[in-house]
Amino acid sequence: MTGEKIKVLVVDDSVASRRAITTALESSPAIAVVGSASNGADGLQQALVLSPDVVTVDLAMPEMDGFTFIRMLMARRPTPIVVLSSYGERENVFRALDLGAFDFIVKPSGAEAGRGFDDVRDQLVQKVLTAQLLNRDRLKRPFSVPTPPPSPAPVLGRSARKVAAEVRAAVAPARFVAIGASTGGPNAIQELLTKLPEELPIAVVVAQHMPERFTRVFAERLNKRSAFTVVEAKDGDRILQGTALIAPGGRHVVVEPDGLGRPIVRTPARRTADRYAPSVDRLFTSGAATFKDRMMAIVLTGMGNDGAEGVRVVAAAGGVVVAESAESAVIFGMPKEAIDTGVVHAVLPISAQMAKIEEFANRGAVAVKK
Numbered sequence: 001m002t003g004e005k006i007k008v009l010v011v012d013d014s015v016a017s018r019r020a021i022t023t024a025l026e027s028s029p030a031i032a033v034v035g036s037a038s039n040g041a042d043g044l045q046q047a048l049v050l051s052p053d054v055v056t057v058d059l060a061m062p063e064m065d066g067f068t069f070i071r072m073l074m075a076r077r078p079t080p081i082v083v084l085s086s087y088g089e090r091e092n093v094f095r096a097l098d099l100g101a102f103d104f105i106v107k108p109s110g111a112e113a114g115r116g117f118d119d120v121r122d123q124l125v126q127k128v129l130t131a132q133l134l135n136r137d138r139l140k141r142p143f144s145v146p147t148p149p150p151s152p153a154p155v156l157g158r159s160a161r162k163v164a165a166e167v168r169a170a171v172a173p174a175r176f177v178a179i180g181a182s183t184g185g186p187n188a189i190q191e192l193l194t195k196l197p198e199e200l201p202i203a204v205v206v207a208q209h210m211p212e213r214f215t216r217v218f219a220e221r222l223n224k225r226s227a228f229t230v231v232e233a234k235d236g237d238r239i240l241q242g243t244a245l246i247a248p249g250g251r252h253v254v255v256e257p258d259g260l261g262r263p264i265v266r267t268p269a270r271r272t273a274d275r276y277a278p279s280v281d282r283l284f285t286s287g288a289a290t291f292k293d294r295m296m297a298i299v300l301t302g303m304g305n306d307g308a309e310g311v312r313v314v315a316a317a318g319g320v321v322v323a324e325s326a327e328s329a330v331i332f333g334m335p336k337e338a339i340d341t342g343v344v345h346a347v348l349p350i351s352a353q354m355a356k357i358e359e360f361a362n363r364g365a366v367a368v369k370k
Contacts, residue, residue, distance in 0.1 A: 005030060006030055006128060007050065007051070008031055008033050008052055008054050008055070008056065009033075009043065009050060009056075010036040011038075011040065011057040011058065011066070011069065012056070012058040013058060013060075013061040013062060014058070017107075018036045024120070024121040025056075027121055028129070031128055031129075034052055035050050039062050040066060040068055041064040043064075043069055044069055044076075052079065053080070053131065054080045055073070055080070056081075056082045056083075057069060057082070058083075059089055059093075059096060060089070066083065070101055081100065082105065083104040083105075084104070085106060086106070091221075094186065094217065094218060097186050102330060105120055106214075130303050134184075134330055135326065135329060135330055135331070135332065138184070138328065138330045173201060174361070175202045176294055177205075177360070178287045179192070179298045180297070180299055180302075180307045181207075181209070181301055181334070182209040182306065183303050183330060184301035184302065185300055188324065188329075188330070188350050189206055189300065190221075190222060192298075192353060192354065193222050193226045193230060193244055194226050196228050196357075198228065198242060200242075200361045201361055203243050204243070204244035205247070205255065206244060207252075207279065207283040208247065209278070212249035212250035214249050219246040228243060229242060230243075230244040232246050235265070235266055235267045237264060238262055239265060247267070248278075250278075252274075252278050253267055253283055254267075254283065255287045256286060256289075257290060263290050280310060280334075281309045284307060284310025284314050285310045285313045287314070288310075288317040288319055292319065293317065293318030293364075295314055295317070296321075299311065299321075299322070299324065299335050300334070300335070300350075301334065302331055304337070305337035306334060308338050308341055311341055312341055320346075321344045321345050321346075322344070322353060323339050323346075323347050324348065324353070325348055325349045328350040335347070
């Protein structure tokens with residue numbers, strides 16, 4: 001092992017899984033597994049002694065589970081953490097991300113027996129390599145769950161909020177906001193959507209790079225915390241004021257008018273040649289064709305260049321383009337690629353983006369571009 005290799009600590013209660021993960025990671029000459037642990041308590045002790053560059057962790061473990069491990073490690077020595085989770089732990093994944101883990105992969109079938117890790121080897125290696133590009137300052141600030149708003153007084157057996165939501169649900173949005181993100185995106189998207197005022201005259205569609213079957217749980221969590229109605233997009237869903245549609249994992253989400261000219265989404269399947277699904281470029285490009293200067297495109301944290309082609313189309317159509325700044329982006333790859341196109345109108349940290357969205361919603365694209 002050379003000093004230049006990325007040092008990884010593997011924490012998993014299955015001996016077979018630890019061996020398989022180690023073999024998968026060390027298939028890369030850039031990675032060295034420097035330790036392994038069967039529970040969070042041992043893992044924490046090793047992390048503090050070995051100072052790994054990255055930690056992979058299971059969530060269900062004896063003595064100290066993955067959640068406690070993540071919380072304690074992030075408090076004592078913030079470190080990039082990749083969660084390995086089964087489909088049955090989907091809700092737990094987002095809890096781990098809230099606590100400070102930066103990404104996750106789905107454990108293969110037969111993982112407890114050490115089988116199937118060859119199928120996710122490239123993905124696992126890529127996550128660890130990506131960790132070297134993280135904004136370490138963001139690791140020190142795990143997302144805090146907002147306090148839900150108090151329930152309004154009932155109106156004829158229904159809450160005032162419910163009545164207002166039903167009224168908005170019949171209204172096409174005055175303006176449209178499309179958001180694209182990859183690594184680090186779930187917390188960034190949560191930070192934005194949970195701050196949206198319910199009366200804002202916009203609709204939102206999100207393309208977050210995420211495996212299938214996780215986006216529905218992601219949408220459900222956001223719906224509980226947001227004044228907007230947040231759901232996983234289904235083919236043919238209308239784009240309505242006060243709603244946020246989350247692209248289904250592994251599929252695209254594109255915008256088009258229906259037979260009556262009303263904006264809807266389609267969710268075409270991933271093609272073999274597609275690098276990303278959902279594709280931020282396809283969302284932005286299709287949205288610009290429908291909404292033109294009534295659209296805002298926001299590029300958030302992520303690795304790669306998805307969205308760079310789309311922002312050019314949005315700007316050419318008269319829309320507004322916003323990119324997350326290096327100050328708050330967990331990974332500055334996607335925002336930087338968008339900025340390098342020269343068409344971005346504002347580069348802002350996540351904390352300043354809501355004011356720009358409200359300005360766009362209430363005053364339009366021309367006002368935002370001034």
